[in-house]
Amino acid sequence: MNDLTYTERAQFLAAVQDMGEGYEIPEASFQLLREVESEAVAPWAQSDPFAAERYLASRGATPKNAAANAAEFELSMRALYALATGKRPESFQDLTDWIEQNVDGAL
DSSP, rough: OOOOOOHHHHHHHHHHHTTTOHHHHHHOOOHHHHHHTTOOOOOTTTTTHHHHHHHHHHHTTOOOHHHHHHHHHHHHHHHHHHHSSSSSSSHHHHHHHHHHHHHGGGG
C-alpha cells in the first residue's frame, strides 16, 4: 500500500517527468490513473452496465471474450481518456468518440 495520496503521487510524477527512462513515467502515470478510476463508479454504470461488452463485440470480440475483457477495457480506457483530456468521461459515448478520433484515426 502506498502511503502517499493520489495528489502527492501525481505531483511527484510531474516533478520527475523528465528524469524517467523510456516509458517509465508515462506508465506510472497511467497506472496511477487506473487506480483512481478503479475507485470511481462510471457515470453509465447503472444506466448502461454492458456498454463496454457491446462495444468490444461490435469491434469483433466474441461474446465470451467481450464479457471477459469488458471491465479491464473500460477501466483502461477511462484512465487513458483522463490522461489525455484532463477530465473523466461523462458517458461511454465520450470514450468511443475519443477512441474513434485518437486511436482509430491515428492508425
